[in-house]
Amino acid sequence: MTYLDNVIYRRLNMTPPENCTVVPRSTPVIAFGRYKTAPIATVSLNPSYREFQLVGGQHRFQTLDTLDVCDYGQLQKGDCKKILDYCERYFERPGIPLDWFKRLGDLLGSITGKSYADGIACHLDISQWATREVWANLNEDQKQALLEHDLEVLKDLIVHGPYRAILLNGWKTAKEVFRILNLRPTRVSLRKTYTTDEGTRKPKVDGYYVEVDSLLGAPLNRRLQVFGWNVYAKYAGKDSLELIANWIREQLHDLNHVEAEAN
Template identity: 30%
Template structure:
């Protein structure tokens, strides 16, 4: 699967989708083979590969492999040993140099389940719908680019789920939920959550919603079991004005649902 992801970088379709073509794909953050819970986002941030100034991370600040770190002129030169090194950098991500500013708030939502990105014993992992980092943010990609990336990538995520013990996914935000529904051709149960409302001074408060469902297929992949889905409409990292009380309420909801699903 990882080899196929990498081979696509050298092919024509991805050249038109603003994918960072010198960066390795990221099929998982942490080890899915050791996780029963995974959070889900859209696609890797470019900050996994570059600094705030836009220069490639290197030495101790490096998080994932690139053509430069592997000493390659193109991905066609990749060896099996280098492929294994890419896998290891993904599986061991949280014990190295994780992007804590993004992952710590998400990890906090899992705290009531006892699972954590940072725990080797009760390990949670993070998955993205699309394993490729892009040069520009998801919201600024053209609609056809987003559609193409989702179509290309959905089967990869299905394979990760199929060959892991993951039982529950937590979808981070409305955009993730909507794209996940499209990738699986399903609709999740949507419920208004008064405690998740974000107040605004102008009175146009942002309502809170929870999502629940389950899947057994993703794209053309038969996962072979039910995987339970939880989601919320606020993006924990970027939604303006997500208060501590709303975060706590979401965390408590996830904890309660996890007890029902995993026990």
């Protein structure tokens, strides 16, 4: 197994932190989509509890019950492969609602002309545990408990994965990822706050960008572009997402190469 395989297998055997509203008997969502081959990775906060609700009698992800094991320490290599198979085929399995990914998917399409299902991108989170409470409603102790090991896993995925571009959804995500990777991005003002003639308030939109060929003192075998922005895609207006998409598309100098890798 590769170094990254070992990291992921160890992560799957970890017990969830207590009192963090982790969905009972859920398994860690290492990724949504083809994380081993996708040239782009979008990153957000953590999976929704809805990912472990049945859809037409179908499970979106494996659970301890579907795997017929009592606890995480009992997961064997075969169980881990089943968990990761569901992760990799998330966007390809029929009948899986993709409501949460609608806005990020639109952004991705505006940048590349392709979708998650095409293999152009996968999605990662700063915490791999699905929680009943949304991230904003968790207290700081709960967030830190969830991130204690998960941020390290995300870091290893970025450092040792195939990604040429990382897209960080929202300021909270961007701040954590830039911190763990020890990166100092350049801030770009995409739009200042203003009020239209009709009285509609348009929020400030900032971008954050850095390009590197090494991370944490180690050389990469590729150029890596990391983009972040301050608004959360799910709640951002279409005009804000268009600003972000146009900015990224202009900067993404390896777009043709990125698209070729996904085919």
